[in-house]
Structures are given as structure tokens and as C-alpha cells.
Amino acid sequence: MKFLRYIRFKSLQFILTITITLITTFAMLFVGITLFRTFSESMERNAAKNNQQIISQVALNLESYIGNVVRVANTLNDKITSNPSLPNESLQNLMNITLSSRKDIVSIALFTVEGELIMSEPQLPLKNHIDITEQQWFSKAASYPYLNHFSTPHVQNLFDGPDNWVVSLSRGVTFELEEKKVFGVLVVDMNFSAIEAVCNTVSLGERGYVYIIDDNENYIYHPQQQLINVGLKKEYNRDVLIYSSGNFIYDTDGELRSVTVNTSYYTYWKLVGVSFMDEIISARRNIVHYIRWSIIFGIIFFLIIGIFVSAKISKPIRELERSMRLVEKGNFDIHINVTGEEEVVKLSNTFNKMVTRIRELMDQIVLEQEAKRKSEFEALQSQINPHFLYNTLDSIVWMAENEKQEDVVTMVTALAKLFRISISKGKNIITVEQEIEHARNYLIIQKIRYKNKFDYEIHVQEEALRYKTLKLILQPVIENSIYHGIEYMVDKGLIKISAEIVHNKLLFTVSDNGLGMPPEVLESLLSKESKSNKGSGVGVKNVHERIQLSFGKEYGLQIESEQEVGTIVKLLLPLIDDSI
CATH class of the missing domain: 3.30.565.10 (Histidine kinase-like ATPase, C-terminal domain)
Structure with missing residues (x-):
């Protein structure tokens, strides 16, 4: 016990070894925790930023597609309002060319406000027993004319022929019919598969997905639409409707999800990207595992280095201590000659020169006072308040x-x-x-x-x-x-x-x-x-x-x-x- 007590409090080598090890341990722990927090925050930021970039790109593609359809509707509207009387061959040709060149457009039709078909492409008869005026896209266009209205996805079964899932763009128009100005509705049916294709190409991690809703919380597109319909899946859209764009995180049954929102300029639809935070948490576990083993191996490595360095430092100091004890006993003729580190050698040389330097320092005092005065003025110029x-x-x-x-x-x-x-x-x-x-x-x-x-x-x-x-x-x-x-x-x-x-x-x-x-x-x-x-x-x-x-x-x-x-x-x- 006495030997251990001596080693603990007296041995320079032991103190240096413990000090280096403790400092290294605390430093590595601090660096490890800091790196973990930095990497974790960086991963979350990068994931959110990546989601925002992906959703922004999808929104851009969707806007480009819808914008093209809006421009088609505007061109048709200009042609309708500028024609002297409908129906006419010029407008029919424009509809035909548009439908032939745009595979994503299913049909184009013009109705009176009473629901009477004026012109359409393809030129097919209407199905029997269909009341056009009760269709949502028709009533909105009739009630709020001269604005573009976008319907939710539905089966367009106006004409004889195959039924298609479409999103209808409708707007009220004024045209001349039998030399009278009448009000009607223009509808352009977009193939829903085009919108679906834009969203299906998105990848937000292994389980992430994208869906679209309108202001009334109606789903325009959802990759799991069938589960939504039967109530087996639910999206928390309350916060989504609040944001026009941005990112937030919410907890669903103990599962954290990162949600990114972007709003369409033309339709005001909410494009929503959902990614799962457990994928980031899994990456965090790998980082923790790596940092833990790095700290353990680092402590062992620096413990060995500490023992070696402390032994190397303490050896010449012990030799210097033995020489100094001889001086303490009154042997002033001794010349200390200690080899080792540069600092230890300098210390021994300084001791040897100390006596002779005292007189030299006395002579230098007068000169140093003048130099001190000048250095004080030089120091003043570099001060900043x-x-x-x-x-x-x-x-x-x-x-x-x-x-x-x-x-x-x-x-x-x-x-x-x-x-x-x-x-x-x-x-x-x-x-x-x-x-x-x-x-x-x-x-x-x-x-x-x-x-x-x-x-x-x-x-x-x-x-x-x-x-x-x-x-x-x-x-x-x-x-x-x-x-x-x-x-x-x-x-x-x-x-x-x-x-x-x-x-x-x-x-x-x-x-x-x-x-x-x-x-x-x-x-x-x-x-x-x-x-x-x-x-x-x-x-x-x-x-x-x-x-x-x-x-x-x-x-x-x-x-x-x-x-x-x-x-x-x-x-x-x-x-x-x-x-x-």
C-alpha cells in the first residue's frame, strides 16, 4: 500500500501517464459526442433538403405538364371566342390536331350551359341517360366562369367507347351559336396516368412515397389509394393543409415521419412527400457503433503512448534532480550535463550559466529601460479598443x-x-x-x-x-x-x-x-x-x-x-x- 501511495502521488511518470490518458479519454469522448451530434443533425438536414429538392422537382414536372394543358385550354378558348359562329370546321380541326398530338389528353368537348353538346373530339355521341349539368367539373365552371377548374380523378364516361380515369380541366366560355351569344363550358380531360407517372418515379428512401391532395382533403393521387379507401391507412393532412411549402416531422403510432409539402401554382394541389425517420436512425446506430470502437481503441493506443512519453520525459528529469541535490549539499563546482529532451538540456545549461548571467543582467537593466519605453509606445499603436x-x-x-x-x-x-x-x-x-x-x-x-x-x-x-x-x-x-x-x-x-x-x-x-x-x-x-x-x-x-x-x-x-x-x-x- 505504501508503494502504491508513493507511485500515485510522487511518481512523475505515473502522473503523466494518468493525465495523458484522462485528457485523451475526455477529449475523444467530447469529439465523439460532438461528431455524433453533428453527423445526426447533418443527416437530418440533408434528408430534409434532399426530400425538398425531390418534391420540388416533381412539383416542377407536374406544373410543366398541367401548364401545357392550361395553355391548350387557353388556345381553344381564344379560338372559340374569336370564331363568328359554332360549330365550325376550323375549331374542329384544332381539336383534332390537339388530341392527335397530345397522348395525355383523352377528350375535348364544348357544351352549352344547359348541357347540350356543341363540339367534341373524338366525335362520338354522348351516352344515354347522362346529365352533364350534375357533373362537378361542369357545375363549377358554370358557377365560376372564366377560371380554370380542376376536378378530382374520376371515370369520364361521357362518350360511347372505353372509359378512362381522367382529371378534367373545365372553364366557362362565351361563344356565338346561331347568331346569338351564349354561355357554355369547355372541358379538357387529362389522362390520369400521366399524373400517376410523374409521382411514381419518386424515391424517398426505401419506404417513402408521394401523394397529392386538394384544398378539400380529396386525394388526387396516392400510391396506396385502395388502403385509403377502405380505411386501412390514414394520412394526417391537418398540418399539410396549413403549409404552402416546407418540412415538418410528426409521430404516427410511435413512428416518426418527415413530411415535405409543395403547392401547385395552377391547381393549388398539395404535393406531399413522406419519408421515414427510422432509416436515418438506423444510420445513426452505425455511427454510434463506429465511434464507440474508435474511442476504445483510441484510449488503448494513447495509454500506451502515454506510458512511453512519460517514461521518456521523466528519465532525464530524474537525472537532473540527482545533480541538483549535489548542488543543494554545497557542491557549487559541479557542472550539470544532462542529456534528453531539448527543454531539459536547456534547463541544465541555464543553471550552469545562472551565476555568470547575474552580473550581465545588471548591466543590461539601464539599456532595457530605454528599450522598454520604446516598446511600450510600439505596443500602444497595435491596441484596439x-x-x-x-x-x-x-x-x-x-x-x-x-x-x-x-x-x-x-x-x-x-x-x-x-x-x-x-x-x-x-x-x-x-x-x-x-x-x-x-x-x-x-x-x-x-x-x-x-x-x-x-x-x-x-x-x-x-x-x-x-x-x-x-x-x-x-x-x-x-x-x-x-x-x-x-x-x-x-x-x-x-x-x-x-x-x-x-x-x-x-x-x-x-x-x-x-x-x-x-x-x-x-x-x-x-x-x-x-x-x-x-x-x-x-x-x-x-x-x-x-x-x-x-x-x-x-x-x-x-x-x-x-x-x-x-x-x-x-x-x-x-x-x-x-x-x-
Whole structure:
């Protein structure tokens, strides 16, 4: 027990092995669960998307077919209304050509509103004892003229000859009969097998299917129509009738089904695709099985790796420990020479050099203080106000939630460019063009955030673009103009930025029509006592000090301000050629 207790709490190798194994186990469990959830959600999304694409394609084929029949009916209607008197040979020829060229059309007929047959194709007599006026397709066309009406599938037994399952397209028409204007009904019977063929080609998994219903929950097509008729199968169409298009999942007797709905433009029929979720669940089980065994083999593999790595790491450390104990006993003449990993070798070399390095470090303190001061100023230029970043990200989230995609793209693009120029591969000097671009992107973001509370103008002398400047010197000045000059204005603000060469020097100018500053604030703005309550954290004063630290006291900022008029800030720098 004492040996086990020692191993558990004292052995570095044991601790490293257990730590690596536990971390690996938790990491693999986390990755496995995450992958399972991701794959499951992805499978459901892909299945729903695939169903929607299939149903959309079927709906497109159905719309194309029905649309062609509607155009045939419209052509016949135009011919009927334009003919001086019916019946006539011209219309009969058109009916004959249409029926001959369209195998999916069974018959075409024109009746008076009293049910008297005027013309038909094929030219067959009506069956005896048939009251046309009681047919559903006839009564709808007579009651609601000049609209296309689509019937449910039925046996069309108007004429002598074989009976066919059809869907009737009917509409009220006005025509001339015996030199009188009369109202009648045009009917075009579509072969139901054409609609059936469109739906039969669909495959939604192994058990999925497609059916069609109308607004009154009458079935236009169902692959299991006979089971529906005898009550052995039932579809839950209540939710289907609510949707014009979309996808939802419902539970039927403990069986989950995914339903996709699409509505026909011409007929307002609901095209419904049904797929079964147990097919997706079966795929999930395979994923779980694969992930489970991957985790088990992964834990065993990393346990072996952990033992090997911990032994390799701990061996040179134990050797270093024995050498350090000799030093602890007062043997300072010992030279530690430990081989092993790079870190362990460096540790032993560092110990050997520690005493001699103490005096050298003392001499370096003075030089490092000066270098530290300069590095602090260099660090200031790369800081970005966290509040600005947080507010910008909050604005992006708000716009995304409100579906303002264009503003989101604009702001994210500007923010990306802002950071790219801010980083600029660690360079302290960038081109004037890059600095102006950085300022422009910052203004784009702030303008969107402040909901166009201000406008801005940028004017740059073409010759000035090739010169270089300290980076991030315009943003703090612009930030100061927004927060202290324009934010609390009633009217819309205007910020102007320019860059030009004046007297062989580079001059940036930032002006605004904001509230301005009182003289006492203006006098202390660049002094050592001034502090920035808002802004990037760099501040106008720091920009001034950075320029003077880099180029001398003759350069820096000049500020002019008048209350209720505005503020002008001039940044003067030497000309640094692009070749430098």
C-alpha cells in the first residue's frame, strides 16, 4: 500500500501517464459526442433538403405538364371566342390536331350551359341517360366562369367507347351559336396516368412515397389509394393543409415521419412527400457503433503512448534532480550535463550559466529601460479598443438577427480589413494608402453602428499615396471626432480626411463639424496630464508622442477647435519614400 501511495502521488511518470490518458479519454469522448451530434443533425438536414429538392422537382414536372394543358385550354378558348359562329370546321380541326398530338389528353368537348353538346373530339355521341349539368367539373365552371377548374380523378364516361380515369380541366366560355351569344363550358380531360407517372418515379428512401391532395382533403393521387379507401391507412393532412411549402416531422403510432409539402401554382394541389425517420436512425446506430470502437481503441493506443512519453520525459528529469541535490549539499563546482529532451538540456545549461548571467543582467537593466519605453509606445499603436470590438460584434449579431445580410457583409468585410491593416505583418511603418484604407474601414463600421449619424469625405493627393507613415495614427483622431464632436449633435455630422504633401512634408488633416472644445480643454489635450476617457486606448496624446518619439519634436499634432463650429487636427510627418 505504501508503494502504491508513493507511485500515485510522487511518481512523475505515473502522473503523466494518468493525465495523458484522462485528457485523451475526455477529449475523444467530447469529439465523439460532438461528431455524433453533428453527423445526426447533418443527416437530418440533408434528408430534409434532399426530400425538398425531390418534391420540388416533381412539383416542377407536374406544373410543366398541367401548364401545357392550361395553355391548350387557353388556345381553344381564344379560338372559340374569336370564331363568328359554332360549330365550325376550323375549331374542329384544332381539336383534332390537339388530341392527335397530345397522348395525355383523352377528350375535348364544348357544351352549352344547359348541357347540350356543341363540339367534341373524338366525335362520338354522348351516352344515354347522362346529365352533364350534375357533373362537378361542369357545375363549377358554370358557377365560376372564366377560371380554370380542376376536378378530382374520376371515370369520364361521357362518350360511347372505353372509359378512362381522367382529371378534367373545365372553364366557362362565351361563344356565338346561331347568331346569338351564349354561355357554355369547355372541358379538357387529362389522362390520369400521366399524373400517376410523374409521382411514381419518386424515391424517398426505401419506404417513402408521394401523394397529392386538394384544398378539400380529396386525394388526387396516392400510391396506396385502395388502403385509403377502405380505411386501412390514414394520412394526417391537418398540418399539410396549413403549409404552402416546407418540412415538418410528426409521430404516427410511435413512428416518426418527415413530411415535405409543395403547392401547385395552377391547381393549388398539395404535393406531399413522406419519408421515414427510422432509416436515418438506423444510420445513426452505425455511427454510434463506429465511434464507440474508435474511442476504445483510441484510449488503448494513447495509454500506451502515454506510458512511453512519460517514461521518456521523466528519465532525464530524474537525472537532473540527482545533480541538483549535489548542488543543494554545497557542491557549487559541479557542472550539470544532462542529456534528453531539448527543454531539459536547456534547463541544465541555464543553471550552469545562472551565476555568470547575474552580473550581465545588471548591466543590461539601464539599456532595457530605454528599450522598454520604446516598446511600450510600439505596443500602444497595435491596441484596439475592446469596447469598439464588442460593440461592432454586437451590431453584427443584431443585423444578422434582423436579416440585414448586406450590412452584415459590409461590416464584417470592413472589420476584417481593419484588423489586417492593424496587424500588417508586425510592421510599424505602412503606406499612406494603407493608413487611409484603415481609416475608411473604421468609418464604414462606425457609420453603420451610429445608423448614418454622420457622413465622411476622404481626399488624398495622388502623389502622397506612395509615401509611408506610422500606422494607426488616424483612427484615434477620427474616434475622438466621433465620440467628443459628433455623437451628441442633433444634426448630422461630417468628417473630412485629407492627405497631401506640403512644404516637402506629409500632412494629414482630420476635421469635423462637431461640438468643438473649450480653450482650456484644447490647451491640455496634448499635455502629459491629459487622459482619454473614451477612445481606442491609444488616445490623441499618444499619437502625438509616437510621432515625436519616431521623428523629432518638429513633427506631431496641431489642433484647432471652436465650440459649436468644429475641430481640425493636423498630423505632420516627414516624407518617407516607399523604397525605405
